[in-house]
Amino acid sequence: MTPSIQDSTRPAPRWLAYLLLATSMSLVGSYVALSKPLVLALPVFLLAWLRFGIGVLAMPHWLVKPASEPPMSRHTKGLLFLESFLGNFLFTICMLFGVSLTTAVSAGIIMATLPTVVALLSWLVLRERIGLRVWAAIALAVVGIGLFSIAKPELSAPAGHTALWGKLLVFAAVLCEAAYAVIGKKLTGTLSPKRITALINLWGFALMTPFGVYAAWGFDFPGVPAPMWLLLVFYALAASVWTVWLWMTGLKTIAAARAGVFTVMLPISAALVGVLFLGERLSGVQWFAFALCLAGVLLATLPGRVTADALR
Numbered sequence: 406m407t408p409s410i411q412d413s414t415r416p417a418p419r420w421l422a423y424l425l426l427a428t429s430m431s432l433v434g435s436y437v438a439l440s441k442p443l444v445l446a447l448p449v450f451l452l453a454w455l456r457f458g459i460g461v462l463a464m465p466h467w468l469v470k471p472a473s474e475p476p477m478s479r480h481t482k483g484l485l486f487l488e489s490f491l492g493n494f495l496f497t498i499c500m501l502f503g504v505s506l507t508t509a510v511s512a513g514i515i516m517a518t519l520p521t522v523v524a525l526l527s528w529l530v531l532r533e534r535i536g537l538r539v540w541a542a543i544a545l546a547v548v549g550i551g552l553f554s555i556a557k558p559e560l561s562a563p564a565g566h567t568a569l570w571g572k573l574l575v576f577a578a579v580l581c582e583a584a585y586a587v588i589g590k591k592l593t594g595t596l597s598p599k600r601i602t603a604l605i606n607l608w609g610f611a612l613m614t615p616f617g618v619y620a621a622w623g624f625d626f627p628g629v630p631a632p633m634w635l636l637l638v639f640y641a642l643a644a645s646v647w648t649v650w651l652w653m654t655g656l657k658t659i660a661a662a663r664a665g666v667f668t669v670m671l672p673i674s675a676a677l678v679g680v681l682f683l684g685e686r687l688s689g690v691q692w693f694a695f696a697l698c699l700a701g702v703l704l705a706t707l708p709g710r711v712t713a714d715a716l717r
Contacts, residue, residue: 422658423706426667429651434674436643443640446633449501451624454617455637457493457610460645467603474596481595484588488601489608492585499578506571515575516672520546520701522583523665530587535662538704543662545701546669553672553694583665589653590661598653606645666705669698 417425443452477485520543527533592601656664673695680687687695 416658417654419658422655423667424655425651426655426659426664427670427702429648429655430667430670431674432643432648432651434671434676435678436640436648440636440640443633443636446629447637448620448624450613450616451620452637453497454610454613454620456641456644457606457613458617459638459641460606461610463642463646464599464603464606467599468607470600471597474600477595481592484592485596485601485604486608488585488588488592489605490612491581491588493605493609494612496578496581496585499574499581503571503574503578506567506574515572516550516579518547518576519579519582519668520665522579523586523668524662526583526587527590527661527665531590531661533660533662538707539663539666542666542701542705545697545704546666549694549697549701550669550672552697553676553691582668586652586656586661586665590656590664593653593657598650598657601653602646602649605649609645663705666701669701673698 416422440452447455524535524539524543528535589601596604652664655667676687676691676695
């Protein structure tokens with residue numbers, strides 16, 4: 406149930422780092438799509454709590470400090486807490502409640518800003534230099550996700566203050582996810598991807614426990630069908646273990662701004678799961694939007710000059 410690639414202090418080759426980042430975001434999109442039945446079967450806070458709990462049980466050995474790892478400073482401990490609080494806890498709350506208060510189209514368009522926000526935050530916090538090619542890749546990603554969202558049929562349209570609050574919450578989720586990418590880049594300089602994965606999951610479990618216990622009180626657990634529990638295990642391992650480890654391992658090699666382009670794989674994989682397993686259909690405009698997203702990824706990963714551009 407754990408990744409088989411050797412977790413070491415040496416960064417992965419660039420091509421492998423790209424593959425890990427793409428796989429991470431693709432897996433996120435897949436479990437988001439397949440977890441729709443879970444949200445109907447379990448309360449949101451209970452679902453999140455069980456997710457982190459299963460993650461704790463799956464990787465206790467990753468919590469053990471390697472002999473070669475120096476003691477964590479107070480700064481590193483603070484970054485770990487922020488990584489979990491923003492990227493796990495707050496992102497989940499803002500996204501779930503934000504989507505419930507606004508339309509799927511509005512949420513999709515706002516989420517399309519994620520690659521740009523990641524790039525700007527990496528420039529402000531990490532002082533990363535962002536080349537023109539990466540900006541072009543980000544532009545293709547933003548246009549692609551936005552076009553895909555506009556092409557989706559509108560089912561309901563909340564209005565007034567409700568819709569405004571929903572949009573603000575979704576944008577807050579974007580900021581949380583961007584912070585997750587940037588803080589993760591800083592953490593990979595001192596901790597291994599396995600340790601980061603296990604520690605932020607443990608923090609997520611602690612933060613969600615009060616809400617999870619409250620949601621579990623009086624809940625009819627026997628009434629949940631057996632297939633839902635199997636789906637929960639997949640969701641928990643994918644969300645708490647596999648995707649985080651893949652992302653952190655890729656970040657050891659790739660700059661945060663360039664890695665942010667790979668967030669376009671999330672809506673692509675979610676839509677493909679809907680087509681392949683949930684009977685959904687995509688329009689010609691949506692397929693074109695995906696082509697733009699993939700063109701952005703290709704542009705960001707094409708080999709360039711072996712200079713400082715390699716870090717952009």
